Amino acid sequence: MASGKRASWRGSEFSDLLCLMTIGVCGWIVGIQFGAFRVLDAIMTEHGLSEVVTLGCFVGLGAFAAGLHKSLKLRRAKQERDRAEAQAASVARHDSLTGLANRRCFVEAVDGEFSRETGKATAVLLIDLDRFKPVNDLYGHAAGDTVLCTVAERLKQVLPPGSLAARLGGDEFAAMLPPSAGSEAVARVAQGVIAALSAPISWQKSELKIGATIGIALAGETVGDAEAALHAADLAMYQGKKDGRGTFRFFETAMDEDLRARALLETELRGAIVAGQIEPFYQPVVSLPGRELIGFEVLARWLHPERGTLLPSEFIPIAEETGMIGDLSYDLLRQACRDAAAWPPHLQLAINVAPQQFQDRWFAEQILAVLNESGFPAHRLEIEITESALIQDLEATRATLTSLQNLGVRIALDDFGTGYSSLYHLRELKFDKLKIDRSYVNSITMSDERAKLVDAIIKLGSSLGLVMTAEGIETSGSLDWLEGQGCDFGQGYLFGKPMSKPEADLYVEGGAPDASDETAAEQAAA
Template identity: 40%
Template sequence: METPNGRETGPLDANRPGARGSLWLAFVAATLIVCVICAATLLVRSLWQDGAADRARELENMAVTLSEQTARAFQSVGLIQDDLIGHVREKGIQTRIQLVDAMSTEDVHSRLREKISGLPFIDAITVIDETGQLLNFSRYWPIPNVNVSDRDYFLALEGMRGPDIFLGEPVPNRGSGTVTIYLAKRFANSSGRFLGLVLGAMEQSYFERFYSGLRLGRDGMIALIRSDGALLARHPGSAGQSPRDSAVRARTAAAVFATGQMPQLPAGTLDEKARIAAVHRVGDLPVAVVVSESIAALDALMWQRATPLIVAAGLLCLTIALVAWGVGRHLRDERAFAVAQHGMARIDVLTGLPNRLAFAERLNALLKARGGGTPLALLYLDLDYFKAVNDTLGHDAGDTMLIELAERIRALVGPDDFAARLGGDEFAVVVSGVNHESEAAEFAQRLIHTLRSPLHLGLHRIVSGCSIGIVMAPRDGTGVAELLKNADLALYRAKADGRGIARVFVEEMERLVRERREMEVALQTAWREKQFFLLYQPIVEAESGRVAGFEALLRWQHPERGLVNPTSFIPIAEETGLILPLGAWVLAEACAAATTWPEDLFVSVNLSPVQFRGAEAFRQVRNALESSGLAPSRLEVEITESTLLQEGPMVRATLEQFSEEGITVALDDFGTGYSSLGYLRTLSIGRIKMDRSFIDQVETSPQSLAIVRAVVGLARTLGLRCTAEGVETEGQRRLLTAEGCSHLQGYLLGRPGSAEEALRRTRTSAA
């Protein structure tokens, strides 16, 4: 067809506006579909990688935990062996005849039985002479006539070559038939000649029962493997006796102890399945815990997670095509832009949770929809010790911590509830399905428990936790601003009461906050006007009753309130930073006072966790010693186990500096916090102080007495001094002295007094 001007037109004329719009719309739709496919591919790949990384972290965390538990079992055997070998050395035994006379007695047999009575996983302890003959055996008396010179552990240790310790592979016990794992340690006379060994036998089934208590997943497996590839224990499926094929062992050792961070175990290593594994060495022993998952199970899990994403991407492509068919380009582009901008402005980029703006909008809409009728709860969270992680480990570690804890919060929130990150380390959760504050408090406790679980940030194990303030709407407010203000007051009270707890808002809290601020002002005034002073409580030697030193105790004499309890003002001083100049003053005063005492007396000073930040503790201690002239060996600094937990590497570095200067470090309140043999093994600790809670009931409670004996025995074994605090009765004093406690402290032995009274006490004690 021709137009009057001679131009041909038709339905496919590409120059027509409608045709150009259709072609452009088709191009845009096709482009979007390609982008969706590419994005879905990238997301599936990222999901696959993240899922594998998450599983790898789970395996690694489990391997670390299991290796620590396994190491404790071997350490228990090692402590018994070291005690027996020390006994041989103390007696100066040089020949086999002397060894037989000393170690083949019923007294030694009773001693062996007593040492393993509380350790059910130890099958037996055996003393063996240089010929392989049993000299003593914890299981039987009289001792059976058994020779073990053909056993691998005896052959490995008798030549005095290589390490002093040998970890044997599982074999049936010749006495009982039980499959056991042997840990052997040799000993020699003063000239270095082999005298024999102490053998600890642990039931293989103990490790397998212990490992069986963990949830491993479909194809999860835990194995205990020696460095040469010998299989010591395994779950699921009992390991039985380890295969003796050297080629199989060599392949297993090469695969398990590879240098890779997450080794790949080919089929035939642990079973017929190819696996990824986390390997963690057990202390200093030539053995590792291997926690693994089959690659097939991991792939199946990843496909299960990726399938919804693939289906969603396909549906999205179909939707784009339908929308492109029915909607114009301009309207579609404007709406997509508006939606994207709206979402970006309301999402926290780091955690993916709604931000403060989105939280306020949604809460406001929820309050209006309910019209002041059905109640809801607002929980205001603040992470504990987040600033310490940021300051010591860096902002990347802090961001990782926020992301992990946000995921835990998200996992607890129900479909009708919502959570948001309000900024920094502050989060909020709105719980709709509650009718009473007790239900909100119960949910808050679940949050606290979940966030308290340890985090692994690289090589660091962090315990954070949170404090929570709770308000109920409409009881505590009908608007967003009012609810947040009252929730903040409740949170402030929770942190003031000790952190890691939840508090429900009450009207009285406004008054308490005002009093707290007044206390902060009063503390600053007390510091300026020198209202603080020190008292000194004697620490005496248990056997002689002689004064060995004094502990410096900080006190505050307020002109109106009188004597203020340290537990009420020291936490505030730590939070406001006043503890830094105050702690430096305490060190200087205590060191100066100690210079007036006899030179064989020491002074003990408590250090706050805040003083360890930025190496402040070491600078303050050095300044106090230099200004007073006190010898470093006469100063003892006390830290708590929570200080090690909160401040981490900085504390360890400072303790090493103290040790190099000759300053003694005491671990205070031992056994009440996060006690670990690892602290005593790796840190420069010179004294442990038993908390008074154990001493109060030591005369009446078998459990308290058992704890006291264990702590004193541990101190004796590690060569540490042990001080019992809170001794108030003569019976306590006699019992603690009899149990071997080296030093005592308490009202029975002397109440805290001034520096002048301490000086008079030293003169009386010397006389």
């Protein structure tokens, strides 16, 4: 193919040369016919030159023109090649959507700046957008692209002169600030970036609202190159996310240690699920009044071989973030159904599921498979979901909820009063039960306002035909008040702590263990 191109190029050059030389000959012939060369003929005759020399001059002139033409073509080709190379280099170093530097360009710039000895700290900011995914999902990718371009423009406006802004990918941006006298100046810039990115963005007839969480790394002993700086800033940003988003954090060495500890715990958790170290514990649920046992809530406990019994707060968030929550929950439910098979048939099991599980279109089928495998009746099972599950995908939640209820499984809305539910959700999704969050129950006897709120929740549930359960009952005063208000069921340390299968068996037989040996902190974490 290459040789064919070279042959074509050479053929083109020869054709151009031949054409221009022919034009020269034609010019000579025309000149002879019209006597245009009389003066030239006289000079040539005087010096004994023939017309052939004149012809040669015209042919040479044509050859010269051919050479000049070729030179101009080569120059244009070189200019086009240089422009193409410059454009390719720009594309390779810049983000095509926002026009900001890309990761490669940013890393090179940071490495170059870190190699300079300025005596001042160079700061790298890692900027992660908050609430970008809901905007993208709700309004579409065109709106998402508008948000990203707007973020890029606002970064250019708010960053100080000499800064470099970059889009690393997705909704993750970065900035390198010029050498600064200290962290206070960097903090002011970070606050300005957060404020700028939190301002509403106009999209068609809507206002899109996002935010930003920023991690900051300063050049130093532990941050000596671009990759180290981005890693450190990512750790700081992750800490900011944990602390509530919409903020900034400077990297500290302890963050790296925390991340390593979390990575180790994640690895151990994967092994624990396979090895069956996550076991179900059971907390009694009783009827009000009468305080008769009507069932248990299933709570996870990790029987760690070295660290002892770990509470859900120490590993459930990791399981949710890493996608292990599905296997963990199904294993837990499977074991709980087997444990409850020997209990009286009127006792129910309640188990909480993660919001992402409720978005799984096959969730109901998987629950049915567990029930069939264990032989546990569907009408004895109660699935609890938190209010955060309602805002992710209402239609998917409705479909899953309906499928479960068609199987005979009951659905409870857990921790009511702490999340995002509304009367619309309560009416449309047709729950079977509301569970009043323990934060309300604990303060019933301490605050008249909280007592009025709980009374309103109970009346609301009753008016909608929902069964009401109060969580976290720890005092007889709270119990008496709830019974007087018509609450249907209760659970808490007053009736029993989360207990193992042998302890639950004893409880069912009537030998309820004393709950005083457990702390209220464990109850809250359960």
